[in-house]
Amino acid sequence: MLQNSSIFVVRMQDIRKISKDEIAVFCENSGEPKYRARQIYEWLWEKSAVSFDEMSNLPAAFRSVLAEEYSILPITTDLEQFSDDGTIKLRFKLHDEKMIEGVLIPADNRFTACVSSQVGCTLQCAFCATGLLKRERNLDAGEIYDQVVLLNKYCTEKYSRPLTNIVYMGMGEPLLNIDSVLESIDKITLSGLGMSPKRITVSTVGIARGISKLAERNVKFNLALSLHAATDEKRVKIMPINKGNNIDALVESLLQFYRATANKITFEYILFKDFNDQKEDANALIEICKKVPSFVNLIEYNKVEGLNFEKSTPEIRQRFVSYLENAGVTTKVRLSRGKDINAACGQLANKN
Numbered sequence: 001m002l003q004n005s006s007i008f009v010v011r012m013q014d015i016r017k018i019s020k021d022e023i024a025v026f027c028e029n030s031g032e033p034k035y036r037a038r039q040i041y042e043w044l045w046e047k048s049a050v051s052f053d054e055m056s057n058l059p060a061a062f063r064s065v066l067a068e069e070y071s072i073l074p075i076t077t078d079l080e081q082f083s084d085d086g087t088i089k090l091r092f093k094l095h096d097e098k099m100i101e102g103v104l105i106p107a108d109n110r111f112t113a114c115v116s117s118q119v120g121c122t123l124q125c126a127f128c129a130t131g132l133l134k135r136e137r138n139l140d141a142g143e144i145y146d147q148v149v150l151l152n153k154y155c156t157e158k159y160s161r162p163l164t165n166i167v168y169m170g171m172g173e174p175l176l177n178i179d180s181v182l183e184s185i186d187k188i189t190l191s192g193l194g195m196s197p198k199r200i201t202v203s204t205v206g207i208a209r210g211i212s213k214l215a216e217r218n219v220k221f222n223l224a225l226s227l228h229a230a231t232d233e234k235r236v237k238i239m240p241i242n243k244g245n246n247i248d249a250l251v252e253s254l255l256q257f258y259r260a261t262a263n264k265i266t267f268e269y270i271l272f273k274d275f276n277d278q279k280e281d282a283n284a285l286i287e288i289c290k291k292v293p294s295f296v297n298l299i300e301y302n303k304v305e306g307l308n309f310e311k312s313t314p315e316i317r318q319r320f321v322s323y324l325e326n327a328g329v330t331t332k333v334r335l336s337r338g339k340d341i342n343a344a345c346g347q348l349a350n351k352n
């Protein structure tokens with residue numbers, strides 16, 4: 001589309017980055033009634049229009065005026081992969097040719113979209129394929145929203161039903177792009193997608209001040225913390241972010257989040273063979289769970305080529321589950337999905 005060509009991107013403002021009030025001023029200055037702003041806003045955020053031509057209840061001449069002044073910069077699906085287990089992984093191309101990923105995970109009567117919040121990532125978690133990419137930029141709210149819209153389309157076409165859940169667990173750290181993440185959640189929950197915030201989970205590697213900010217804003221969605229090791233000594237070896245955000249600081253901010261939202265925290269814990277899967281590791285995790293109202297998701301590691309981590313055996317995993325359950329910790333095991341399609345985060349965007 002002409003409006004998406006690079007020439008126009010440079011000089012035209014992305015209409016999804018301006019407020020409804022600003023759109024209203026433009027409508028008024030163009031001699032259009034004020035209600036046009038509501039119509040445009042609905043087309044953008046409820047009907048997910050990707051061009052002004054689609055806005056059929058606007059006069060054709062005004063659609064041309066809009067197209068001369070503004071752009072819409074939707075993401076597009078660039079590559080799709082279908083796993084035997086039903087998982088669908090999509091690579092999306094952004095207007096500036098950068099690539100991100102989103103995944104649709106059908107499991108246990110849930111249809112979950114996993115979305116990205118940044119192009120690449122700076123945090124360099126030792127086990128993560130995205131950590132091998134350099135961070136290029138944050139996504140804007142529209143680019144996050146579009147991932148949900150496109151994954152919802154695949155869900156409806158393939159499974160004849162809409163998404164049931166959304167997790168911000170794809171490429172990037174959501175709390176390092178907090179404003180766009182919060183705006184995208186507003187749009188997703190208020191829009192035609194009609195998703196309750198209770199069905200949305202933001203997953204962070206642990207940025208204490210970001211978690212406190214969520215608490216202060218009194219958000220309604222759920223929070224997951226990618227813990228993966230329950231002592232500072234071990235955690236810092238695989239997650240450099242722990243240097244400035246140690247476990248005590250995280251516990252404090254998580255308690256603040258819980259007090260503000262009454263939502264229990266989910267601790268994500270990947271079991272790595274011979275690293276964090278022994279009894280003393282479980283005991284350290286149990287101590288954290290005693291402090292923070294929480295659940296634990298034990299995650300099977302999805303091997304990343306070139307990285308020196310292996311998943312724990314099923315026997316060790318089951319033993320670890322028993323340690324937690326015997327201590328009264330609510331625990332779920334999440335087996336790896338999409339093993340046949342490069343499903344570990346960052347693997348597809350990294351592919352030529």
Ligand code: SF4
Pocket residue numbers: 121122123124125128129130131170171172173205345
């Ligand atoms: S796990 Fe998340 S925060 Fe860590 S490197 Fe990967 S994308 Fe970044």
